Amino acid sequence: MAKKGDWVRIHSVVLKAEERTAKLPEDTKKCDLEMWTKGFLQEDAEIGDEVTVKTAVGRLEKGTLIEVGPYYTHSYGKFVPEIIEIDKQLREIMFGGDK
Numbered sequence: 001m002a003k004k005g006d007w008v009r010i011h012s013v014v015l016k017a018e019e020r021t022a023k024l025p026e027d028t029k030k031c032d033l034e035m036w037t038k039g040f041l042q043e044d045a046e047i048g049d050e051v052t053v054k055t056a057v058g059r060l061e062k063g064t065l066i067e068v069g070p071y072y073t074h075s076y077g078k079f080v081p082e083i084i085e086i087d088k089q090l091r092e093i094m095f096g097g098d099k
Helices: 081-095
Strands: 007-015 033-041 050-054 060-068
Touching (some): 007 050
Antiparallel strands (some): 007 033, 007 060
């Protein structure tokens, strides 16, 4: 259960595929225009409920509650051993060694 005031992420469809402009690439025209927004929940709710959030800049947005306490999970990927070799080669070329 999410409580009023919790930091959450919501999802909504801004435009259905058939409502989008014709001046789009064919593959884009087939997709809904979707929006994911984070903000402070304005009422107690459960995941999947239609809710309103107040964003960090004060806008009120409505959508489906999908996450409570969202955080960044991206990275620069897994270790790539070849990068170490590239680093060694570049240092040699640019500085003449392991400086």
